[in-house]
Amino acid sequence: MTFKALFAASATAALLLAVPANAAELTVGFSQIGSESGWRAAETSVSKQEATKRKVNLKIADAQQKQENQIKAIRSFIAQNVDAIFLAPVVSTGWDSVLKEAKEAKIPVVLLDRDIDPSGKDLYLTAVTSDSVHEGAVAGDWLAKTVGDKACNIVELQGTVGASVAANRKKGFDTAIAKHANLKVVRSQTGDFTRAKGKEVMESFIKAEGGGKNICAVYAHNDDMMVGAIQAMKEAGLKPGKDILTVSIDAVPDIFKAMVAGEADATVELTPNMAGPAFDAVAAFKEKGTVPPKWIQTESRLLTAADDPQKEYDSKKGLGY
């Protein structure tokens, strides 16, 4: 059953790749890292959708987490003389020589989702990434607005210790709530970005804070930890989303399921659509010679229970999250 689904998925991918070249205005080569997470799989699916929408002929090369595969893919895209190259870099260094080759061939390179070492700034056209500090700030601002003037004790489920995303999402949130004296993070522990650890840590928070009576809101650095925390709250006889406010980041399908059930309040989207803005930037550059800014920041949409979570769930569940 599983293999059939895999086969079907790869067959669809092959069909998508087989769009005849003369129908497309642009041919773009995309060196994708791999499919290590649900978000990455969704990014690949959305890139294909956006390409079809714009009649772009998109060639995707899966690097399976290896830089040498990405370099090979870029060289082959240069040999095929594509119109542009998208690169989701697996690491931040070691790109200079291959990017120079692309530059000599006059093929613009756009970085997706991640940035590379500063020494290579003139070697790429632009980088389309999300700002994880901003994501934390959006979450913090929503909470401050929702709580108003009431005193509010917040517990925080951090991402993996040492991960830059976790540090940035914490920083953004802390800065946003620092302006409000009534908001206070009373407990903060790492849940390693996983459901199981999110649940375990939330269980301990509930016990340590008077059975959860002293907790007014939970902030989780990703939705998966929040899904685990929601289970812990329910098992403790609390009503997540009502007794305790929840706000998390990523916008994976399962958090919308929880919103539909009234058990989650808000999430900040890390959009899987990095390719869309990149296509537009390349098209403008090719047609009118418009040089885009070095950094195109993707939108960090705030999605709450009032934003039709069922529709969000339906639109995201098929993307491979």
Place this chain on the structure above:
Amino acid sequence: MTALVPRRGLAQILALVVILAVDRMVSPQFFDLRLQDGRLFGSIIDVLNRGTPVALLSLGMVLVIATRGIDLSVGAVMAICGAIAASLADSHGLPVVLAAALGAGLVCGLWNGFLVAVLGMQPIVATLILMVAGRGIAQLITEGRIVTFSSPDLVWLGNGAILGVPVPIAIALGMLILTGAMVRGSALGLLIEATGGNARASELAGVGTRAMILAVYVWCGVCAALAGVIAAADIMGADANNAGLWLELDAILAVVIGGTSLFGGRFSLVLAVLGALIIQTMNTGILLSGYPPEFNLLVKAMVVLAVLLLQSPKLSGFAGIMARLRRTKP
């Protein structure tokens, strides 16, 4: 009683009591218990409940280590079996789901046992193969995403209660009794210890060492499968990337804290489970303490060091010499 907890268990019991006392200090409500939706609720229940996967793993691991082996693949086996259970949960009944998951664990155990007992590979290398490949297999089953399910039967395994006791705790207790009855109710335990103590001598004395080794890896696989099913039932989903990640190391640590030597021979099931509880009591205490997460691993390492020093024969020998010196002084 002495049969169940031998005198050498004193260090472990002492360590557990000390850590429990520290937990009580950092969190005054540590021993509070109440009934929530027909299920016992409190930090001490969290310790037992969260300790279940490692306790189950240590039950299999202690037997493997007693034969002078080691099984690094248990975390990956957890991921495989959890993924199988989650994929089947909504379309099949609980008996089918359990049979498929435990069957997969059994096959994984047979594979490890075959490599070690029949092909004579070094256990650490032989089980490393499945440790690496197993997580990939689990990701193939789940297609890289978190497979969720809503089957109330399987959810009950993780979140239900029997007479107020959470089901995972009851399962772990049941497995401890079952394993104990098997290895200590017969000569099996002795034969396993003989195999680990000196395989060649045992072989010459007529012990089927090859069958013993095969059997312990199979049992280890079954225990890991059960742990994987419980871990998946707990979060109502199978997370192939993270389920059981690094738990093989916790299971080995539990066995070592339980006083079983990595060089094989004598083992104790009860003390291995006690080792798992010591690890979890410490983990829960760290979470309750409110220290910044950067300290988690440091605190854990210090406590483990202290517990192991407590058991070190050299150190107790040193203490003995000091005591004798003091006695001989006028």
